[in-house]
Amino acid sequence: MTSATPLLEVAGLSGGYRSGSTAIDDLSFAVEPGQKIAVLGPNGGGKTTLFRALLGELPERRGEIRASGELAYVPQTERSRLDYPVSALDVALMGTYSGLSWYRRVGSAERESAAGALARVGLAAQAATAFGSLSGGQRQRVLIARALAQRADILLLDEPLSGVDRPSAARVMTILDELRDEGRALLVATHDIQQAREFDAVLCLNREQVAFGAPRDALSPTVLERTYGGELIVLDDERRAVIVQHHAH
C-alpha cells in the first residue's frame, strides 16, 4: 500500500435510519488515492448504509468523515428505470447537473464532459442509445460515466457486478482498475470473496467493522465467519468460501 494523504478518512462512524437504531457501528478506516477497496458483508451488513453515511444521507450519524475530494455514488443498475426515455448520454449528463446554476441550460461544455466520460468507459458509440436498451454491463458503465462526469475523486460502487455476465464484469473491472490507476479511490460493495482478494484492501462489515486491511491478511476464515456468520461455508483448502444467501420471501 502507498502512504499518500488519504482522500477519505473515517473515524468511529456509527449510525442508523431512525433515532436510537444502529445499522453501522464504530467504523474506522482510511482510503488513499489510487486504492480500490472491496466492502464485503452479508445482506443487511451495512454496506449501503456506509455509503449513505459517506454521502451525508444517513439521518442518524455519529463519528467523523473527512473527504478531501468529490464523492460519487454508482448504484446498481436495477435501481434505475429502464422504461425511462433517456439515452446513455442523457444519463451521463446527469453527472453535470449539480454544477449548473438553476437558470443555466445544459451547454456544449457539459455535453463534451458527458460524452468524454462515456468514451472513457468505452461507450462513445452508444451515446444515443436508450439506457433501457443497453445490456446490464453497459448500463453499469453508463452509471460509472455519470460519476466521472461528476468529476468525482472517490467512487462508491454498490455491487456493480451484480446481475452482470462474466465478460461484462471483466470489462467493468478493467475500467475500475484504470480509474484506480488514474489516482481515484474506489469503494466497491461486493459479495464476491474471490474477487475481493484482487483488491488493494478489504473492509469486512457485519454492522460493525470486522476487519480492514490487505486481502491476504484480512480475509482469514475467522474474519469471514465473523463477517458472514451462518451464511458462509469455508471450503477445505481454507482459501475458498461460499456464501449461502438466505432471502426472505
Next chain:
Amino acid sequence: MLDAFQLPFMQRAALEVLLLAPLAAILGTQIVLRRLAFYTHGIGSATFPGLVVAGPAGIPPALAALAAGFVFAAGLERLGRLARIAHDAATALLLVGALAIGTVLASDVFESGAGVDQLLFGSLLAIGDSELAISAAVLVLVAITAVGLRRTWIAAGFDSDSSRALGLRVGLADAALLVAIALAVVAALDAVGALLVGSVLVIPAATARLFARSVGSLEALAAAVALVEGLAGLVLAYELDVPPGAAIAVIGGGAFALCALARPALSRLRAGRPAGRPA
C-alpha cells in the same frame, strides 16, 4: 368550422387551450413519468368541496380550490406517514371523501346543485378574462419553476435515491412539483372541471409517451396533442352542443386508444419488418 372562432367566447376558449397546452407539456410529462396521474386526479376531485363553498361564502373559486387541493396534499402526506397505508389507497380514500363532502355541501347545505355539473366537468365556452389571467399566471409560475427544477425532476424520476447523491435537492424539487401540479389543476378547473383535469394534464402526455424517445420530445409532443385535442374538443362542443370538457376527454381517450393500437404496426414499420413476422 373556423367561422366559430370569430365569436369572442370561442376566441377566449381557444386562448385558454393555448395556455393549458404548455402546462400539459411541462407537468403532464412529469405526471406520466413520475406516475402521478392518480395524485393529479385526486387533487382535481379534492377541489370540488372548495368550489362548492366558494360561491356562497364569497371566496374566489380559484383560492378555495387551491386551499382544498393543499388540504388534500397535506392529508395525503399525513395519512401515509401516520396510518402507514399505501399512497394509492390514501389517495382513493381522500378522493372519495372529497367528492362525498362536496356532494353533501352542494345538495343539502348550500343548495347550489344547479352549478354542480359545471364544477365537475367545467365550461370552456364560458371562460372569462379572470380565468384566462389565472391560467397565464400559473403558466408563468410553472415555467419559471421548471427552468430551475426540470433537470432534478428528470434525474429523480430516473433514480430518486442516486439523484440525491448527484448533489441535487430532490426533496425540494419533488415538493415544488406537487405544488405546481396543484396550481395547474386549479388553472384547468374552469375549462374541464374537477373530474376531468386528467384530460388536459394526463391524457396528452400519456398519448405522447407511446411514441416519444426522449423527455424533450415527450414534452413537445404532449403540447401538440393537448393543443389539437383541446381545439378539436372545442369545435366538437360548439358544433354538437355538448359539454366541451367531456368532448376533450372523449377525443383524448379515443386518440390514446387509436395510438396504442397503431403503435405496434408503426414500430414494425420503423424497424423495417413486415406485419406478422416475428422480430
